[in-house]
Amino acid sequence: MSPIRDRPVSLFDGVSRRELLRIGGLSWLGLNSVDLTRLQVRAADGSQVAGQRHKSCVFLFLFGGPSHIDLWDMKPAAPVEIRGEFKPIATRVPGIQICEHLPLLAAKMDQVCLLRSMTHRMNVHGPACSEVFSGREYFGPPITDQARPEDWPSLSALTMRYGASRAGLPAAAVLPWYLQFPGQDKRIAGQTGGRMGEGHNAFLIQGDFAKADFQIEGLELRNDLSWDRIRKRHELLRRIESARGAPAATDSIEEQFASNARAVYSLLENRASDVLDLRRESSAVRESYGQTAAGQGLLMARRLVEAGVSLVTVNWQDETITDGVNTCWDTHHDNFSKLKGLLCPIFDRAFSAFVADLDQRGLLDSTLVVALGEFGRTPRMGQFTQSANTKKTGRDHWPHAFTALLAGGGIQGGQVYGATGKNGGFVADKPVTPADLSATILRHLGIDPALEYQDEFQHLRYQLSEGRVVKDLVEGV
Secondary structure (H helix, E strand, O other): OOOOHOOOOOOOOOOOOHHHHHHHHOHHHOOOOOOOOOOOOOOOOOOOOOOOOEEEEEEEEOOOOHHHHHHOOOOOOOOOOHHOOOOOOEEOOOOOOOOOOHHHHHHOOOHEEEEEOOOOOHHHEEEEEEEEHOOOOOOOOOOOOOOOOOOOOOOOOOOOHOOOOOOOOOEEEEOOOOOOOOOOOEEEOOOHHHOOOOHHHOEEOOOOOOOOOOOOOOOOOOOOOOHHHHHHHHHHHHHHHHOOOOOOOOOHHHHHHHHHHHHHHHHHHHHHHHHHHHOOOOHHHHHHHOHHHHHHHHHHHHHHHHHHHOOEEEOOOOOOHOOOOOOOOOOOHHHHHHHHHHHHHHHHHHHHHHHHHHHHHOOOOOOEEEEEEEOOOOOOOOOOOOOOOOOOOOOOOOOEEEEEEEOOOOOOOOOOEEOOOOOOOOEEOOOOOOHHHHHHHHHOOOOOOOEEEOOOOOOOOEOOOOOOOOOOOOOOO
């Protein structure tokens, strides 16, 4: 008998867990350095019905909390300390106005829905991010921004586990970073599998997308390793798996080894390096999005959607990610100068180009585009609600009413859904919670929000979403 069959113990005795996972995901197939140890590329618990057109969602998360009252829910008749410095401009849709510093978006308003009635009650960044990412109320007191083992699973993790993938690609991807405040040692809450298990984390595509020569490390074969040798290594691994039989547990180190190797091989076989190579886009297309992290991130999202990835989360990134007070869309001081000089130009160009590009390529009808932050900003300038860093020139956190921008995916463009009161502080019509939004996205992706999973933290069963699908927002639901 062969040594493999004779051996009564694990093939992997004496190999550390870290090294085994590295071998399973990288060295065995001759890759370089990308960390794919948690990648799952198949729908483990469900799949899209055969014959249906593949549906996708791009979730642009505006980290920090944009000022809804200064951008897309303006109150020009309110006192100056509420309405602020900016003036509204007309859009392509009569009767709908937005900020004067978003002219490109104004020209695309016939394809965009302003959902002005988003609402929840959490005014701390991390727990609020968790609520928007997961569609569930935060489980504990708002005393930290950082992730905990009991975090609710994110929408991307739920999609990774229950969604559809095409041609061996992952069902969900996150780019270009996991949100994390400078100086903190853990990421922001609610971005991964959490209590469902981090083995269901989406595929993280990390890097500086703003670089013209950006490329993903690790998905290119070494010069001394041919595709033929890769195939032979994969076949050898398959034979080893067959010889040793099924592992005792699906979450064992042996199974993780095999799963990682299969995942990486699938990515190689389906030419994921081509999909993730922004250099394959023309300079004109790249320029139309803007050579920024947000712009090139949305371009990457379009390539992933085109390749068959169901959910792509694009986490906003700009030069202020190193600022622990006014990080990204967080504007505790100098609200207007930051919006006018940095954030609005980047967003206006990138988001408008993205919607136009999807439309031109015939992808807009099947791709639901969602852009929002974890909350809005206070109706009154300098109003204190959470952060003592808020100055008279800024706005503090405000979860009671804020705006989400929606496009494509059956959403009727050129409409305003819901409304806030005269000062933009509270929802006056058609409130929509993060739970409702998550249920609507899941339904668009062909995933039943009422499906249940068992968490690894308390071993209890939970529905994917307890929200209601917003049927009067989405056509044909």
